[in-house]
Amino acid sequence: MKTAIIGATGYGGIELIRLLSNHPSVEQIAVFSSSQQGVKMTDSYPHISERFFESLQDISIEALQGFDVIFLSTPPGVSAEWSSKLSAAAKVIDLSGDLRINDPAEYEKWYGRETASKEILNKAVYGLSEWNREQIKEAQIIANPGCYPTAVLLGMIPLVKSGAVDAATIIIDAKSGTTGAGRSASAMTHYSEMNDNLKIYKVNEHKHIPEIEQELAGFLNDTVTITLSTHLVPMTRGMMATMYASVPEGFDEQKIKEILESSYKNTPFVRVRPHKQMPSTREVNASNFCDIGWVYDERTKRLTLVSVIDNLVKGASGQAVQNMNIMFGLEETAGLNGLPVFP
Template sequence: MNVSIIGTTGYGGGELFRLLYHHPIFNIHSVHTTREEIPLTKEFPHLNGMTDIQLEHIDPEKIAKHSDIVFIAAPSGVSSKLVPDFVETGIQIVDLSGDLRLTDPEQYRSWYKHEPVSQSLLDKAVYGLPEWNKSNITKAKLLSNPGCYPTATLLGLAPVVQENMIDPTSIIIDAKSGASGAGRSASKSLIFSEINENLRIYKVNQHQHIPEIEQQLQRWNDSVGPITFSTHLLPITRGIMSTIYVKLTKEYNTESIVELYNEIYKNQPFVKIRPIGNFPEIKEVSGSNFCHIGLHVDERTGRLTIVSVIDNLIKGAAGQAIQNANIMNGLDESMGLEFIPLFP
């Protein structure tokens, strides 16, 4: 199957190229940009000697004529302008931006500060959290890939939210990401001397992933109210740690919670539940499509602590996009993603 990538010069698009390059079924037919048409190796010199593919301008009809799937890794606000033309062609679309994630266009306008796509397109888009929406993903033609923070957070919260085991008003999320989560564009706040040996909180109570997380939690349990969600920038390149605090509705112990998570995720190849007393580190999932989750009940306070880690560029973006494309086309969801994490 031929695939095309739009936005290949960013970190997410670069990871799509790297992972799809080795995929046994998906063949990279073309890569596209809104900028200059140059060899991809000029943007990514590490690809010298591996590919002579050229960045091309975006022509939806031409792309759809030669490819079966288009991955759109353009920024939010740009992707929304491309999607309508691709929908008209009938090609499968996997969108990595935030432009199709929120079902309420007014929420999108408020949080993302861009004009939303039409309601009809939002209604067609399938939210691609594969561990929890596989049946709909198998039928999707237009797929919205989840955000990186929501992926780590929702996978961590889903079992206890759906089983009504927590006070739905008690959710507090303390999330931290590496600098690649901010993209490849130049910014003073991301230069080495600003982030090295530093830890910064940002977008306090204003992060655009808040409504995405709330929307999905409320689909699972309509009692869930507004969440407290704080984001921090770590002085590392990649990875997310989402540490979640929730109040349990009755007395549970760590053993019973770990047993529940193991049972729920036992058939999900990319979610791994850590043994009691063992908590995941970002480096332990780096370069992989895995999400590792650690759990602990504080019986003194009645609170559950959930620690969920992912690689923001893979499980939080490109890897999950390929996982979804596999499911959309009836392939094993792990195909092309079976590599173990990098360590150290």
């Protein structure tokens, strides 16, 4: 397979290179940039010296011909322009948020810009691998989920779908390593600001809120409104979503256990922990796993659900490769078999 990465200089791009370099079916990885044409990837990332020799190419329709799949690891706005141009000749996996929100007005409200055409939005399949596998198999364009939505949805979908939680009571407290903010320097992620510190940000304004609500609503067949609080923690990578919801009458610890375990018994990357055994971010570090832990409180009739992922892998590039595997009928775990890096 011949692959191309547009926006290869960011953390998502270099993680794609790492994963695709170990993929048994990938023979070429070409890299593209809108501003660093001719620059070697090793100039920015010396750790790939002697293993990756490509230089960045200019983005053009001509240069992007002949690839089987093109990854758009770009800021919002780029995919809205390029996805329609590229998808006629290759499969496209978009890691930005441009194609995730079905309603253009809702996208513009949260992202502050216009989205792709309605035609492209209708073609794009939301790439939550474990839950949209059949649609992904037939897709030409994938809207790769965001990192917070991946962690939240993998934990909550089975319970919302089965009615085991009251969706109106969902509150999410989520924390991410600083790579989630991207590679560009900012006061928020500056070492002196972030070290020995914990920051909440975008309170009630995070652009992943409508993405989570949209996908949960699809399984509930009704509108869903959530509270999502996002925090940056002083670590490089990793994400933990701690979720709270009320449990209706008729559901108990045993039923919750059965719902979660049966939902993921045949999936290679979602691991459900025994009751009260909680996961940590280090236990999925640099891997495509999502680990889910949970505690049901009989006294309050509330569920505490904890979902951990590596924000750069399962939350971005790893899920993109998983979706590529599904789209091309490859082994779903191809290129993603590495164990978590611990400690």
